[in-house]
Amino acid sequence: MERLDPRARSDIYGLRINRAPAPWRVRSVPYASIMLASALPVLLIADTMPLTPSFGFLMLLAWRMVRPGLLPLWAGAPLGAFDDLVSGQPFGSAILLWSLAMIAIEAIEARFPWRGFWQDWFTASSMAVVYWLACLVVSGASLTPEMVTVAAPQALASVLLYPVIARLVAGLDRFRLSRARTID
Structure with a gap:
């Protein structure tokens, strides 16, 4: 009976066992995606009145609803500041509104710990309006x-x-938590 070389065995199973996600992806993907979504309307169309919804706010809501414990409660303030700087709204408006949205979602989750797609869609839609x-x-x-x-x-x-953005966030979350590949 032929024995497998230990290195060959690690090649077979090494990509699936005992691998952790890359720390930079775990920490940066949610914040980078929200900031990129905030800048997206400005990059697409420059007009006197924005024609697209606030993708940054929708992305924040989606991250908060898809992964409830991921973003801290205070994350609305710095992300809202970035959105204020990029969108041209009066400085402080998104800081206040995003922070209030994070607090409201926290209160809703404390009151209704069970959640479903329809409840998330209704909550996000009402907050977006x-x-x-x-x-x-x-x-x-x-x-x-x-x-x-x-x-x-x-x-x-x-x-x-919102459902499209929530689906995008779920894909970004899978990318965020995917295992890092190592080259031996």
């Missing part, structure tokens, strides 16, 4: 019915895009 309205109020523009009508597709897009 409230965030949209608050951004309109804070922006300093006069709120006329025409302005709300023109900006309403953002709110509708936020509601409809």
Whole structure:
């Protein structure tokens, strides 16, 4: 009977056993994806009025709902500051609104520890619409019915895009936790 070389055995099983995810991926993927999503509308279209929803806020909500314990409660403040700097909103608006959203999600999860897709979608959609309205109020523009009508597709897009963004976050989470490959 022929014995396997220990190095050959580690090649067979080494990629599956006793491998940890890369620490830089574990820590940086959620924050980098939220920051990239915040910058995405600015990179796509530069106009007087944003035509796309706040992808950064939706990504924050998705990370918080898909992986509940991953982002600390205070993460809304620095990520909101980055969004304020990139989006052109008055500085402090996203800091306040993102922090309040993180607190609200924490309160909802304490009250309803069981969760499902529909509850997450309803919660994220209602928060996205409230965030949209608050951004309109804070922006300093006069709120006329025409302005709300023109900006309403953002709110509708936020509601409809949440499941897609949650699916994207689940894929990013799988990438974040995938095992690092080592070369012997």
